[in-house]
Amino acid sequence: MLYAFELSGEHQSLPVAEVLGTLTSRNLNYTVFAEYKQCLVADIFSETRSDNDIFQTLKDDISKVLAMSHTIFQVIDIVDVSEDDVLGLAENFPLDNYLKPGQTFVVRAKRMGDGTLLKSVDIEGRIGGRIFRRGFRADLSRPDVVFRLTLTDKAVFGVLVSAVDRGSYEHRSPQRKPFFYPGVLMPRVARALVNMAGVKENTIVVDPFCGTAGILMEAGLLGAKVFGVDAQEKIIEGAGMNMAGYSITGELLSKEEREKNQNESGPASCGRMDYELLAGDACRLPFKNEIADAIVTDPPYGRSAAIKAESLEGLYEKSFLEMYRILKKNGKAVVVSEIEVEKFAKNAGFEIQKTYKQRVHRSLTRTMTVLEKK
Incomplete structure (x- = not known):
C-alpha cells in the first residue's frame, strides 16, 4: 500500500534517510515509489502483518518518532498538478472506501515551494465541495477523516494517518x-x-x-x-x-x-x-x-x-x-x-x-x- 511522507525540506536527503531507517527498524518492507520535492511515496508491506497493522504502526509509532517529516498519509491517487486533474480526482475516487455513512471530513492541502499552479487554500474548498456534493458533511474542527493533498512535482492525494509533532x-x-x-x-x-x-x-x-x-x-x-x-x-x-x-x-x-x-x-x-x-x-x-x-x-x-x-x-x-x-x-x-x-x-x-x-x-x-x- 502506498504511503506519502511530507518532508520538512531542511535537508535534501536526510529526511528520506530518516523515514527509510525507521521503517527498516520496525521490520516493515518497502520500495520507494517516487521521490518528489519534500514528499516521499513508498509502497510499504509486510509478509506477516496486515494492512491495518501497518497503518497503526505508522500512526502510533513511526509518526511519534520522526523529526524531519510533517505528515504521513495513505495515498489514494497521484495526478498532475492541474485544476482539471485534481478536481476530477475529487469527483471520481472511491469515496466509500474512506468515509462511512454519517462521518465528517475536512480537506487540508500543502504547497511545497512556489512552483505549483494551484493555491492550497482555494483548492481545499473546491475539493471539499466535490466531496460534499457526494453526500458527506464537512467539519473543520473535529472531522472523522482528514483528506490530505500535497502539491509538489505531482498532486499527491490521500487520507491522513498522522501529523508529526515537530514542536x-x-x-x-x-x-x-x-x-x-x-x-x-x-x-x-x-x-x-x-x-x-x-x-x-x-x-x-x-x-x-x-x-x-x-x-x-x-x-x-x-x-x-x-x-x-x-x-x-x-x-x-x-x-x-x-x-x-x-x-x-x-x-x-x-x-x-x-x-x-x-x-x-x-x-x-x-x-x-x-x-x-x-x-x-x-x-x-x-x-x-x-x-x-x-x-x-x-x-x-x-x-x-x-x-x-x-x-x-x-x-x-x-x-x-x-x-x-x-x-x-x-x-x-x-x-x-x-x-x-x-x-x-x-x-x-x-x-x-x-x-x-x-x-x-x-x-x-x-x-x-x-x-x-x-
Missing part, C-alpha cells in the same frame, strides 16, 4: 536544557541520525563522544538503553543534568524532580530515561565486544582540548577501532564530523553505506557518515 523538539533545544554547551547538534538532527541508525525501544546505543548528551537523549526518548562516554568530567556532569532533566515523554522536569533523578540509578518509576554516563577515553572504551546495537556520535574536530590521544588523527583511528569492536554484527554507526572519516572507518573494518553533507554556516559543513559492521 516538541523545540522544548529540547540546547539553550533550554539544564546544562548548555555551544556547538552541539540540534534535537531534530540528532533524532534523525538516531532513526537512521535503526534505534528503537530496548536497543543498546553507545555514544563514545557524548558531550552534553544531545544524541543520547533522543535515543533514550525512544526507549533505548544508552551509554555515554566523554573525556571531560565536567561535561559528563552536565550530560547527567540533561538526561535527568527530562521524563521519558520528553517533558522538562521541575528542579526537585531533576535532582531526584540524578540521585537515582537506572530508570526511575517516574519514567525517566535509561542511561549510564562515564568519564573516559573513546580510544579505550570500557565495554565488552559487540555490546552495542547502534553507535551514534559527534566526535571533536580539534576544538576540544581534552583529547586523550597524541593527535586528532590518532584519536579517530583508535576510536573507530573501538567502535567497530563494541558494535554488534549488522549494526550501524552514524558519525558526524567536519572531516572525512572514510579512511578511518574502512581501516577499522566498517562498510560505508552513505554519506550526507549539511552546510551549517559559511565556515562549517558537517559530514554524516552511515557505517555498517558486516
Whole structure:
C-alpha cells in the first residue's frame, strides 16, 4: 500500500534517510515509489502483518518518532498538478472506501515551494465541495477523516494517518536544557541520525563522544538503553543534568524532580530515561565486544582540548577501532564530523553505506557518515 511522507525540506536527503531507517527498524518492507520535492511515496508491506497493522504502526509509532517529516498519509491517487486533474480526482475516487455513512471530513492541502499552479487554500474548498456534493458533511474542527493533498512535482492525494509533532523538539533545544554547551547538534538532527541508525525501544546505543548528551537523549526518548562516554568530567556532569532533566515523554522536569533523578540509578518509576554516563577515553572504551546495537556520535574536530590521544588523527583511528569492536554484527554507526572519516572507518573494518553533507554556516559543513559492521 502506498504511503506519502511530507518532508520538512531542511535537508535534501536526510529526511528520506530518516523515514527509510525507521521503517527498516520496525521490520516493515518497502520500495520507494517516487521521490518528489519534500514528499516521499513508498509502497510499504509486510509478509506477516496486515494492512491495518501497518497503518497503526505508522500512526502510533513511526509518526511519534520522526523529526524531519510533517505528515504521513495513505495515498489514494497521484495526478498532475492541474485544476482539471485534481478536481476530477475529487469527483471520481472511491469515496466509500474512506468515509462511512454519517462521518465528517475536512480537506487540508500543502504547497511545497512556489512552483505549483494551484493555491492550497482555494483548492481545499473546491475539493471539499466535490466531496460534499457526494453526500458527506464537512467539519473543520473535529472531522472523522482528514483528506490530505500535497502539491509538489505531482498532486499527491490521500487520507491522513498522522501529523508529526515537530514542536516538541523545540522544548529540547540546547539553550533550554539544564546544562548548555555551544556547538552541539540540534534535537531534530540528532533524532534523525538516531532513526537512521535503526534505534528503537530496548536497543543498546553507545555514544563514545557524548558531550552534553544531545544524541543520547533522543535515543533514550525512544526507549533505548544508552551509554555515554566523554573525556571531560565536567561535561559528563552536565550530560547527567540533561538526561535527568527530562521524563521519558520528553517533558522538562521541575528542579526537585531533576535532582531526584540524578540521585537515582537506572530508570526511575517516574519514567525517566535509561542511561549510564562515564568519564573516559573513546580510544579505550570500557565495554565488552559487540555490546552495542547502534553507535551514534559527534566526535571533536580539534576544538576540544581534552583529547586523550597524541593527535586528532590518532584519536579517530583508535576510536573507530573501538567502535567497530563494541558494535554488534549488522549494526550501524552514524558519525558526524567536519572531516572525512572514510579512511578511518574502512581501516577499522566498517562498510560505508552513505554519506550526507549539511552546510551549517559559511565556515562549517558537517559530514554524516552511515557505517555498517558486516
